[in-house]
Amino acid sequence: MRLVLLFVCLLYFIPPGNSQENQTTDTSEIDLTKMNLLLNEISIHTTLNIEDNKTQIIRLNQKEITSSLSKNPAELLEKSTAISVQKSQNGGGSPNIRGFEANRILLVLDGVKLNNTIYRSGHLQNILSIDPFILENISILHGPSTVFYGSGALGGSIILNTINPENYSENINRFSSQYESSSNSYLTHLNSVYKKNNTSFLSSATYKKYGNLKMGVNRFHGYENWGKDEFTTNENTQLYSDYSQIDLTQKIHYKINNSSSFSINSQFSTTSDIHRYDKLNDVSNGSPKYESW
Numbered sequence: 351m352r353l354v355l356l357f358v359c360l361l362y363f364i365p366p367g368n369s370q371e372n373q374t375t376d377t378s379e380i381d382l383t384k385m386n387l388l389l390n391e392i393s394i395h396t397t398l399n400i401e402d403n404k405t406q407i408i409r410l411n412q413k414e415i416t417s418s419l420s421k422n423p424a425e426l427l428e429k430s431t432a433i434s435v436q437k438s439q440n441g442g443g444s445p446n447i448r449g450f451e452a453n454r455i456l457l458v459l460d461g462v463k464l465n466n467t468i469y470r471s472g473h474l475q476n477i478l479s480i481d482p483f484i485l486e487n488i489s490i491l492h493g494p495s496t497v498f499y500g501s502g503a504l505g506g507s508i509i510l511n512t513i514n515p516e517n518y519s520e521n522i523n524r525f526s527s528q529y530e531s532s533s534n535s536y537l538t539h540l541n542s543v544y545k546k547n548n549t550s551f552l553s554s555a556t557y558k559k560y561g562n563l564k565m566g567v568n569r570f571h572g573y574e575n576w577g578k579d580e581f582t583t584n585e586n587t588q589l590y591s592d593y594s595q596i597d598l599t600q601k602i603h604y605k606i607n608n609s610s611s612f613s614i615n616s617q618f619s620t621t622s623d624i625h626r627y628d629k630l631n632d633v634s635n636g637s638p639k640y641e642s643w
Contacts, residue, residue, distance in 0.1 A: 408489070420482050421482070422477075423477050427490075439627040440592065441624035447506035451474065452469060453470065456508070457507075464477070480597075481539075481619070483556055484552070486512060488511075514552075515552040520545070521545060523541075535558070535560040536558075540554070542554075549602065549605075551600075562591050565587075565588070588627050593623065595621045596619070596620055601614065
């Protein structure tokens with residue numbers, strides 16, 4: 351018993367052994383300093399050369415635009431290109447490129463985007479705000495070439511450029527007037543180019559007055575009542591499809607030297623109320639559902 355107690359006491363007082371005789375601790379300090387590193391601006395430039403481009407590009411020059419006698423750019427695209435335009439009345443005209451329209455195609459006027467990806471996905475009529483009488487050329491781009499103008503050009507790009515007064519060598523005054531019997535519509539346009547020394551001016555004004563659109567009397571497809579209005583004496587007339595529009599443009603171009611110049615481009619367009627004829631056709635309990643829309 352005494353031997354056991356002695357052995358236990360020896361174990362208690364004997365210090366434990368160390369596996370490593372010499373242990374060292376690294377007390378080095380690392381100082382971290384905040385540093386702001388600004389990257390240089392990166393610019394990616396490209397040029398659009400129609401001859402070298404591998405994708406489809408449709409281009410209209412000023413002569414083709416003038417000879418089409420179109421009242422607005424939507425009608426011009428429908429007449430002169432393979433682009434379909436959604437239009438059910440006066441005041442309508444939404445370009446459609448390969449099934450894309452509105453925020454899926456890009457409209458660019460003189461380098462300024464008229465729409466982007468946050469616009470509505472339905473029909474978009476803002477191309478009607480452009481005066482076709484001051485257009486110098488139109489380019490319709492398909493495929494990968496549309497990325498030249500941004501990510502919003504998924505379905506394609508419609509590039510519109512107005513007249514540059516610097517391209518004229520003399521002063522010019524133009525006046526034109528049109529009348530359309532199918533809708534009792536008329537329009538008047540006046541533009542003037544004035545040059546003095548290194549400064550060129552372009553002034554343009556257009557007034558359009560659209561009457562009620564009239565449908566054709568002959569319906570060869572066999573549906574005799576197709577599209578007729580049920581509540582008017584002349585059922586072939588689309589009542590309240592009339593409206594008026596004013597387009598004003600002022601451009602000033604100053605040539606500093608052979609390699610430098612600057613331009614001021616101001617364009618204004620306004621319309622009267624444009625009713626939706628598709629809503630005015632709705633019927634409720636045998637009567638028109640809406641008085642106006």
